[in-house]
Amino acid sequence: MVRKISMKLAINEAIDQEMSRDPSVIMMGEDIVGGAGGDGEMDAWGGVLGVTKGLYAKHGNRLLDTPLSESAYIGAAIGAAACGMRPIGELMFIDFMGVCFDQIYNQAAKFRYMFGGKAETPVVIRAMVGAGFRAAAQHSQMLTPLFTHVPGLKVVCPSTPYDTKGLLIQSIRDNDPVIFCEHKNLYGFEGEVPEASYAIPLGEANVVRDGKHVSIVTYGLMVHRALEAAAELSKEGIEAEVIDLRTLSPLDMDTVLDSVTKTGRLVCVDEANPRCSIACDISAQVVQQAFGALKSGIEMVTPPHVPVPFSPVLEDLYIPSGAQIAAAARKTMKGGRQ
Amino acid sequence: MTSAITPIIMPKWGLEMREGTIADWLVEEGTRIEVGMPIMDVETDKISNAVEAPDAGLLRRRVASAGETLPVRALLGVLAEADVSDHDIDAFIQGFEVPAADSGDEDTGPAFDYAEIDGLRVRYARRGPEEGTPLVLIHGFGGDLGNWLFNMDALAEKVPVIALDLPGHGQSAPRLPGTSLVALSDFVAQFLDAIGVSRAHFAGHSMGAAIASQLALVQPSKVASLSLICPAGMGESINTAYTDGFVSAESRRELKPVVELLFDNPELVTRNLLEDLLKYKRIDGIPDVLRALGGALFSDNRQTQTPGLELGATGIPVLVVWGESDQVIPSSQAANAPAGATVEVLKGAGHMVMMEKANDVNALIRRHISA
Numbered sequence: 115m116v117r118k119i120s121m122k123l124a125i126n127e128a129i130d131q132e133m134s135r136d137p138s139v140i141m142m143g144e145d146i147v148g149g150a151g152g153d154g155e156m157d158a159w160g161g162v163l164g165v166t167k168g169l170y171a172k173h174g175n176r177l178l179d180t181p182l183s184e185s186a187y188i189g190a191a192i193g194a195a196a197c198g199m200r201p202i203g204e205l206m207f208i209d210f211m212g213v214c215f216d217q218i219y220n221q222a223a224k225f226r227y228m229f230g231g232k233a234e235t236p237v238v239i240r241a242m243v244g245a246g247f248r249a250a251a252q253h254s255q256m257l258t259p260l261f262t263h264v265p266g267l268k269v270v271c272p273s274t275p276y277d278t279k280g281l282l283i284q285s286i287r288d289n290d291p292v293i294f295c296e297h298k299n300l301y302g303f304e305g306e307v308p309e310a311s312y313a314i315p316l317g318e319a320n321v322v323r324d325g326k327h328v329s330i331v332t333y334g335l336m337v338h339r340a341l342e343a344a345a346e347l348s349k350e351g352i353e354a355e356v357i358d359l360r361t362l363s364p365l366d367m368d369t370v371l372d373s374v375t376k377t378g379r380l381v382c383v384d385e386a387n388p389r390c391s392i393a394c395d396i397s398a399q400v401v402q403q404a405f406g407a408l409k410s411g412i413e414m415v416t417p418p419h420v421p422v423p424f425s426p427v428l429e430d431l432y433i434p435s436g437a438q439i440a441a442a443a444r445k446t447m448k449g450g451r452q
Numbered sequence: 453m454t455s456a457i458t459p460i461i462m463p464k465w466g467l468e469m470r471e472g473t474i475a476d477w478l479v480e481e482g483t484r485i486e487v488g489m490p491i492m493d494v495e496t497d498k499i500s501n502a503v504e505a506p507d508a509g510l511l512r513r514r515v516a517s518a519g520e521t522l523p524v525r526a527l528l529g530v531l532a533e534a535d536v537s538d539h540d541i542d543a544f545i546q547g548f549e550v551p552a553a554d555s556g557d558e559d560t561g562p563a564f565d566y567a568e569i570d571g572l573r574v575r576y577a578r579r580g581p582e583e584g585t586p587l588v589l590i591h592g593f594g595g596d597l598g599n600w601l602f603n604m605d606a607l608a609e610k611v612p613v614i615a616l617d618l619p620g621h622g623q624s625a626p627r628l629p630g631t632s633l634v635a636l637s638d639f640v641a642q643f644l645d646a647i648g649v650s651r652a653h654f655a656g657h658s659m660g661a662a663i664a665s666q667l668a669l670v671q672p673s674k675v676a677s678l679s680l681i682c683p684a685g686m687g688e689s690i691n692t693a694y695t696d697g698f699v700s701a702e703s704r705r706e707l708k709p710v711v712e713l714l715f716d717n718p719e720l721v722t723r724n725l726l727e728d729l730l731k732y733k734r735i736d737g738i739p740d741v742l743r744a745l746g747g748a749l750f751s752d753n754r755q756t757q758t759p760g761l762e763l764g765a766t767g768i769p770v771l772v773v774w775g776e777s778d779q780v781i782p783s784s785q786a787a788n789a790p791a792g793a794t795v796e797v798l799k800g801a802g803h804m805v806m807m808e809k810a811n812d813v814n815a816l817i818r819r820h821i822s823a
Contacts, residue, residue: 280734310626312734318703321723368705 116306122165124275124307125240125296128282129166129202131311133173136200139286141166142178142187143204143240162206163242163301188214188239192222192291195237200286207253208241208295211260222291223266234289238282243271244297244335244385245422245433254422254429256334256386261293262362262395268316269362271295273337275305277360280314287313297335317364321373325355328443329373331396332383333359340383342436347443354381354443362392370396371404378409379446383439388416413442456536457544458507460529462522465496466601472496473521474528483511485531488811492528497724501602504811507531512541526550564623569642572625576616576647580608585676586649587821589615590640592658592684593749594698594742596622596732599657602810607817611653616643618660620745626737631748633685633757637667641674653821655679657806658781659749661686665759672766679771679817680789682778682803684749686760687785694780694803695750699742704730713779716802764790771820773813775801794820 119127133139146161147170160167170177180187184205191203205211211218218239225233245254261269268290272278278296285292322337323344330340337358344354355373359366374380380400382393393414400412415434423429462472475493485491490502491511509531516528527548530541567574577597587607591599597615607613617624619639629639640663644652653676656664661678662685668675684690697710704726711726712718732738749756763770770793774783780803789795796816801808 276731308731308735311736312731313736314734315702320727321704324723372705 116308118304119275119307120302120304121272121275121278121296122163122301124279125165125282126167126169127307128279128286130169130172132200132283132286133169133176135311136286138198139200139202140176140178140194141169141202141204142180142191144180144182144187144206146170146204147177147179161204163298165301166204184210184214185217189217189221191239192217192235192237195222195235195291196225196233200236200238202238202240202286205239205241207249208243208257209252209255211241211257218261218291218293219264219267223264226290227266235291236286236289238285238288238292238294240282240294240296242298243295244299245417245429246299246335248424248426248429250424251421256384258295258333258362259386259391259395262365262392263390266291267363268292269295270316270360271297271334271362272360273297273300273322273334273358275303275307277314277320277358279307280312281316281360283311284313284316288316292316295334299335300338303338314360316361317366318360319366319369320358320360321355321369322358323354323356325353325377327352327354327377328379328381328446329355329357329370329377330381330383330439330443331357331359331370331373333362333392334385336383336385336434339434339436340439343439343443346436346440350444352443352447359392365395367396367399367403370400374400374404375407378407379443380408381413381415381439381442381446383415383434385417385434387419388414389419391416410446410448413446415439415442456532457541458509458531459527459544459548460491460503460505460507460531462494462516462524462526462528463503464524464605465501466498466598466604468598469496469498469524469601471521471523474516474518475500476518477514478502479511481511481514485509485511488815495722497722498598498601498728499720499722499725499807501807501810503528510534512536513545515545523550565647567643567646569639569646570629572619572627572629572639574616574619574625574643575623576614576643577604578612578614579604580610580612582612584611585652586612586614587653587655587817588640588644588649588664589613590654590656590660590663591615591618591621592656592660593695593746594621594729594732595657595660598622598728599804600806603806603814603817606810606814610818611821614647614649614652616640618663620738620741622732626735626741628741628745631744633662633666633749633759634670636663637670640664641667641671644674650674651676653677653679655681655817656683657681658803659684662749662755662757662759665763666757668766668768669759669762672768675766675768677769677771677821677823678763679773679820680760681773681806681813682775682781682783683760683772683785684755684781685758686772686788687781688754688758689782689785690750690753690755691780692746692750692753695746699739699746701733714803716775716777716800716808720808761788764792769820769823770794771816772796773798773805773816775803775805775808777801778803778805
C-alpha cells in the first residue's frame, strides 16, 4: 500500500526531492530555517508552521533565512530566477503580497513577453491561503483571483497531499513564475503519496467524483466541502460531479465543459470574495461556450463581499459550507428549462 | 436448517477492494443457479465485472438491491432449496454477520513482498498454499500485478500464485534491466531464483506472454506450462497506435480513448482506472522506460521479436487465450499457436480478456495447469 502523509509533509518532500535532483533549486523566506529557537541545525524549526523542517540540515545554505522584507527577498528570488536559478520564495501568508506585488505582476510576469521569449523566470512563490485559522482579516484571504488575473503568472491551489507533491514538483520544474497557494487548513490533511518523485502537469483539472445531474466546480479546501455536499445530495438521488480545478492558470475549461455538457447544471464554489472571482470566470466561460447545454441558471457559492471576520462565529459563517453548496445544487435541479 | 442455506457474498477482487456497488441483478428470484452463471454486475472503484455464482442452488432471496454499496463479504443473496421455509431464510439473513473488512487480510500477512535483483526493487504478491508448483503471472506493457485482480485469488485456491510488477512497471523500480525480451526474461528468471522458485507454471498477458515464451525457449526446464493471454510475440502485427498513445498521453482526456482500446466494453474504463494509470505514468523515469521499451519491442505496427512462433520445439504445454475483439494484437494470431496447443478465442472480450472474461480465463488456466 502507498503510505499516507500530510499535505505539509508532501510539500517538504517535494522541495527536498527537487533540491536533491537539481542544484539550481534554492529557497528563500522568513524563518524557513530557524523560527522557534532550536539550538542546532537539526533542531531548526523550519518555518512558522514547520513546513521546511529538516531541509536546512540536508541542503545547508541553499535555504536562506531573509530579513522581514518581502519586497527585498521576493525581488531577489525573481532576479535569481532570471539569472538561471530555480528559487522558491516563501511568502508565508499570501496577504503579504501587497508589499512585493510590483516584483511579481509587473516584473516576473512580464519578462518572457517583453524580452521576446528569450527571458525565463522559473520562480515559485509559495504562500498560505484561506480562512478558518482564526488569524483575522490580514492573514486569511483567498487571493487566487488577483494572481489569476495577470497573464504571465501560473496559479496552483491543490486540495490533496498527492496533488500537492506532484504540482509543486511541476511548478519548480516549470520555466514560468508560479504562485503556489497552500490552504493552511489542509496542512494536516493526510492522503496517499508515493515516495518516488512525480510531476502533475499544470492546467489539468481532476474529476474527483462522477455524477450525472449537476457539476460542482471548485478548488482547494472547497473541494472537500463540495464532496460533503455531494454525499448529502446522493442520499436524495442527486448525483453531483465534483471537479477540482487544481490549477487556476492555466485553466482546464475542457474538463469543465465536458462535465457541464453531460449534466446541464453548474454550481461554482470559490472561497475567494465573490466579485471578479474564479467562480465568476468559470460561470462566464460556461455561458459563452456551452449555453445550449445549460438546463438551469448557474449557481455560485462564495463568501460574502466582506473581509474575513476575526470573530470565530462569524468566520465560520463566512466560509462556504457543504450545506450551502448542497442547497445551491438543489436549486439548479428545480428551476429552468426542461 | 441453516446448513441448507448458502449465502452469496460480495467478492473481493484484488488486494485493494473494500466495497462494491450492485449495478444490476442478472437473475430473478426463483432462478436455478449453476456454478459459474453470471448473477449480477458489481462496480468497484476500479472496474465493473459480473459476479459469477461460486455455488449452485435455487436463488430464494435477493438481499442486496441495485444501487447499494456494500463491503466485501456482505450478504448479497441466498440460495436454498424449495423445502427451506421463508422463516428460516429470514432468520439466516437476520443472523448474518459481515466479517470485519480487514480480518481476512491480517491472516494472510502483508499484501505485497519486495525483492531486489541487480539493484532493482521488485514488488510482488504471493497468494494461496505454500506447497505445489507455483503459477507465475506476468503482466503486459504498462501494466502491473493489479491487472490480475480478478484472477489471482481465484487461481490461488489450488496452487501458489506469484504475481510481480516487472521492472519499470507498477511499484517496482522505475528502470529496466534491458529492453529486449531476453533481458526481461533473464530478469524474471533471476527474480524467481531469488525467491526460491526453481520451476513454475507461467501465465503471461500481452508483452508478459512474450517474456514467458522467451523464458521457455532459453530455460525450458524452469517452465512447467505456458498460459499465453492475448500474447505478444506470436505474430508480427500489433496496433502501435495503442502502445504509442499509451506512452504519449499525459492527461486523463488523452489517455481515456487509448485505454478504451483495451476493452470490448469501453464503459469498463473508470475514472479511477485512468487515475491509477496516470499516477504510474507521472513517476520520474517511467515515460523514458515506456518509450525505450515500446520503441524496442513494437514500432510501426510491427513486433520486433516473436518467440511464440518457436514454442513447438520445446514440448511445453501451451494454452492460448484471446479476446476476439482484441484491438491491440489481432486475435487472428491465435492461428500461429504451436501444434498441440489449446486455443480459445473468447467472444465479448478485448485485449484485457482476463478482466472481461475472468471466470472463463480462470477456468481455462486451472484446467491447463492441472492437466
